[in-house]
Amino acid sequence: MFLPLQIVSLCLAVLTLVGSSYGSCTPQCKLVHGSPASVGLLAKPLHQAVANITAYTKPANYSDASYNEIHPVEPGSANIVGHCSTIVAEWADGKRNLYADVNGTLLPPGQQEDATIDTIYDMASLTKLFTTVAALQQIDAGTLDLYATVASYLPRFAVHAKENITILMLLTHTSGFDADPEPPLYYPVYKTYQQRVNAILTQKILNPPGSKFLYSDLNFMTLFLVLEKITGKKLDELVAAYTEPLGMKSTFFNRGNLYPPEFPKQSYNRMATQEYQIAVLGPKEPQRPQPVRGTVHDENAYSLNCVSGHAGLFSTVSDTAIFCQMILNNGTYDGRRYLSQEAVDMIFHNYNKRFQDDSHGLGFELNQYYTAGPMAGKRTASHTGYTGTTLVIDRPSNTFFLHFANRVHPSREWSSNNIVREALGYWVAKSLGRDVEFPES
Ligand SMILES: *[C@@H]1O[C@H](CO)[C@@H](O)[C@H](O)[C@H]1NC(C)=O
Ligand SMILES: *[C@@H]1O[C@H](CO)[C@@H](O)[C@H](O)[C@H]1NC(C)=O
Ligand SMILES: *[C@@H]1O[C@H](CO)[C@@H](O)[C@H](O)[C@H]1NC(C)=O
Ligand SMILES: *[C@@H]1O[C@H](CO)[C@@H](O)[C@H](O)[C@H]1NC(C)=O
Numbered sequence: 001m002f003l004p005l006q007i008v009s010l011c012l013a014v015l016t017l018v019g020s021s022y023g024s025c026t027p028q029c030k031l032v033h034g035s036p037a038s039v040g041l042l043a044k045p046l047h048q049a050v051a052n053i054t055a056y057t058k059p060a061n062y063s064d065a066s067y068n069e070i071h072p073v074e075p076g077s078a079n080i081v082g083h084c085s086t087i088v089a090e091w092a093d094g095k096r097n098l099y100a101d102v103n104g105t106l107l108p109p110g111q112q113e114d115a116t117i118d119t120i121y122d123m124a125s126l127t128k129l130f131t132t133v134a135a136l137q138q139i140d141a142g143t144l145d146l147y148a149t150v151a152s153y154l155p156r157f158a159v160h161a162k163e164n165i166t167i168l169m170l171l172t173h174t175s176g177f178d179a180d181p182e183p184p185l186y187y188p189v190y191k192t193y194q195q196r197v198n199a200i201l202t203q204k205i206l207n208p209p210g211s212k213f214l215y216s217d218l219n220f221m222t223l224f225l226v227l228e229k230i231t232g233k234k235l236d237e238l239v240a241a242y243t244e245p246l247g248m249k250s251t252f253f254n255r256g257n258l259y260p261p262e263f264p265k266q267s268y269n270r271m272a273t274q275e276y277q278i279a280v281l282g283p284k285e286p287q288r289p290q291p292v293r294g295t296v297h298d299e300n301a302y303s304l305n306c307v308s309g310h311a312g313l314f315s316t317v318s319d320t321a322i323f324c325q326m327i328l329n330n331g332t333y334d335g336r337r338y339l340s341q342e343a344v345d346m347i348f349h350n351y352n353k354r355f356q357d358d359s360h361g362l363g364f365e366l367n368q369y370y371t372a373g374p375m376a377g378k379r380t381a382s383h384t385g386y387t388g389t390t391l392v393i394d395r396p397s398n399t400f401f402l403h404f405a406n407r408v409h410p411s412r413e414w415s416s417n418n419i420v421r422e423a424l425g426y427w428v429a430k431s432l433g434r435d436v437e438f439p440e441s
């Protein structure tokens, strides 16, 4: 009990100190709202950011970003910028539900829904970061060894020359796996959950372990099976075990792919609409109500009952801001420790120095322009999700920013929203007073 109490009293002391001191950056323990000036940032670029990010929701020819068609880059988004434990900007723009079909016919105005700051987004691969924190907690507890082989936890994994793949390789995408399971887990060759789990464990590899960087969902499918094995708990329980005390009330896996009334209607109504998936990709896609809304967009995660290490989580920017601040606080939040300092250091340590453009901490990418724009740096940890989500944590400047969008509404083939991700990084860098160039589209 001693340590948490000590942190609590430290938080209170720091809180009373910070309130008035213009330009200071004393880290607090809990997020507060404040003006950009209160933490030494320029306000104007953050105001400009709102208009600029919103502009990408208007139909236009954005060249590559809209695949040379006249489309918006995304229908809408929710955004938060945090600096020195202070939320200095937060806004939502555009719509969370806009289209009546895959070709972009607009819903009648009365059925369109604005994006709001509490809109719940399908996190897609941002799920991997939450699986990573669950894994780091096991490393802290001594129940998971970064350098141990996967097969030492899951003996059935030791087939097809995979016996030397380590936990570290899963967390840095150097295991040798191809990008996706083949055939996909949602194909009818698999009838049961157990058969899909077995398919994950018996996948073949493409490259010798440790020899190449290749981003693969299989790494995080394997990792969550390891975590479930060593803890005897399900991944959704492991994630809830820290997101609940953090106060992240709108962060969850929709286990079982439920719809109302089984799934709470109040939450369902706040969820962003995603893709007309069957119309885009054909009848092999999971057969479910269209457009996809409320159940996970990722088909493999869908076939794993929505709970997988690579995708499946839903959250809001307000909730995920707390997750980011816990990491910037080096593992504590509001008087409670979630990760050791050493574990957080592993997020910002580049384990992939031998692969030039693929810097990677545990679970988080490092130094990536396509996620962070001009904010990218050696100790900038970030990730994107296929649906259009983005998370960036810049340790040196004590800053994070989140951009959650449903860019796959109505179709994944409409756009890439990297330009919007990079643009937000540009405006954040400008507010920090940096002389940077707007990203080229
Ligand atoms: C966003 O701002 C930049 C820099 O001012 C500008 O070049 C770009 O065209 C703007 N984007 C949109 C969609 O208006
Ligand atoms: C969009 O702009 C690109 C050049 O940037 C051009 O090649 C393409 O034809 C344009 N598309 C439309 C629909 O005008
Ligand atoms: C969408 O457009 C395509 C091509 O014009 C057409 O074949 C298809 O029927 C349309 N789908 C809907 C749902 O309107
Ligand atoms: C695993 O590593 C050991 C020791 O380096 C080596 O002898 C063995 O061939 C490796 N196995 C595979 C399948 O690569």
Ligand SMILES: *[C@@H]1O[C@H](CO)[C@@H](O)[C@H](O)[C@H]1NC(C)=O
Binding pocket: 027, 328, 329, 330
């Ligand atoms: C977290 O750790 C980093 C690296 O040691 C340090 O620079 C930073 O000041 C720490 N932040 C807090 C809030 O303790």
